[in-house]
Amino acid sequence: MTASEVLQHLYLLNTSSPDFLRVLYGLIRYDEDEQYSSTLEGAELTRLVDFLDDVRSFPPVSPPAANQSPQALCSIHTSDDVFRRCLRKLRAICGCHSILPSSHIIRGDLKRIGDGAIAFGGFADVWQGSHDGKRVCIKVLRISLNDDEFLTKSFYKEAVVWKRLRHPNVVPFLGVAHKPLQFVSEWMPNGTITRYVRDNPGADRINLLLDVAEGLNYLHTSYTIHGDLKGPNIIVNHDGHACLTDFGLASISHGINSIRVTHAHGHTPRWTAPEILKGAEEITREADIFSFGMVVIEVFTGRHPFNDSIATSVTFKIMDGERPARPQGTQELGLVDPVWGMTVNCWQQEPTHRPIMAAVVGFLREW
Missing domain, CATH: 3.30.200.20 (Phosphorylase Kinase; domain 1)
Structure with a gap:
């Protein structure tokens, strides 16, 4: 079958049909080397992009109940995997062909x-x-x-x-x-989180960090890795809540929690995990968590981490295990011993020793 014939068959399926996920999964798996999408152009390419955009807009699959059967669990896992693959496919096609769905x-x-x-x-x-x-x-x-x-x-x-x-x-x-x-x-009227804490010395820094942690945890549970978390990419809205932005390095995870590193373009050493600076082939959720630890320094000081060092020297410091010193005079702002301990855990040299973002959220909520 030609690409057009396969896609036409897919378009005609009802999304609630038991065959829909099977056919869609087969198409995406078979097209991993662009056998279909690379031959499409014009109206056909536009239709495929809009179709994948509609599919990835489906509500996420609900978490399975504790008493669900293995067959039901398998179905949930499969549908979740298909939608994730769909999003990755859409992202790849749009990047390759410089095209966007009409909804964008x-x-x-x-x-x-x-x-x-x-x-x-x-x-x-x-x-x-x-x-x-x-x-x-x-x-x-x-x-x-x-x-x-x-x-x-x-x-x-x-x-x-x-x-x-x-x-x-x-x-x-x-x-x-x-x-x-x-x-x-x-529009976010209060600028970056770093500027906001400088302009508002009495800002509740723990709540701001909770906002960042909540946003990052949402990304991670949505199979997304930010890849460039730092103060300049965190904006404060009109209600004084921090929001993540600038997803130029973000991607959809290929496995459980990682994306392939395809280019070093755009990384900023002051916030970058040591394994990435050393040339790791994957960016993981743990790398985002390391960056979150550096954001803690920004929120409590209003300055970049390693503010007194040039960028090139920061790279070697981080790779060698050096981290910013605990800022003086910040205890009354909320940087007490337990919060500092959480920060230190986030930037552990060994990625597997860092906490998951859900744990950070839980800690900050209770604090």
Whole structure:
């Protein structure tokens, strides 16, 4: 059968049909080397992308009950795996073909506000803007995607990952606009978490860290690894709650808790786990947890970790097991012995010695 014939058969299946998951799983497994998707173009490619987008939008499978049969547990595992593979497939196709599902394209009146950007990154400028009269944040790519293949793929992959995330501690993503390519997200008036604690000395830092932990735990339980957790990628909303953003290095886990490292592009040493700095082939949830430990330093000091060291020396310090010293004068802000102990555990040199994010959430909730 041709790619078009197989896909046509799939499109005709009712999503509640017992054959649906089987056919979808077979298609995705068979297409791991792009035998189908690489031959599609135009309307057929658009239809496949929109179809996969609809599938990955299905509600997540509920956790199994303790008394469910092995057959039921197998079915749950299979359907969960299929939807995860579907999302990975969609992400790969969009990155390869520079295409996005129609649901990702923002419509209506979008415009920038002011005479210049309010923040600058390595490849993009951040503007305040408005969309149909509502204030929004616009991330505008500064360079042509054609100039950087990694950047091209990352742009479309980030949109696919970010669009599916729905959580109070994740910045809501509204969509993508073209000419030039722009990410549009909900406006967060209080800036980054580092700036927020500097501007608000009396801020409840434990609650801010709980917000970050809740958001990160949501990612991890949704088969997503952030990959670049740091203060500049944590924004505070109008209610004073911290929200994760900037999913340019995020990915969908291939196994239980890891993604393949395909490029060192974008990592920032001050927050990066030692195994990644040493060239590990996978980024894991444990690497995100290490970064969370560094975020604790930012939240209690208002400064980057290793603030008195240059980036190149930080890389060697982290690989050698050195960590930031406990900040002085922060006990009254909440950095008491148990919280410091949690921080130290998060940045253990051995990844398996770090706590899971759910445990960090539980600790901070009780504290």
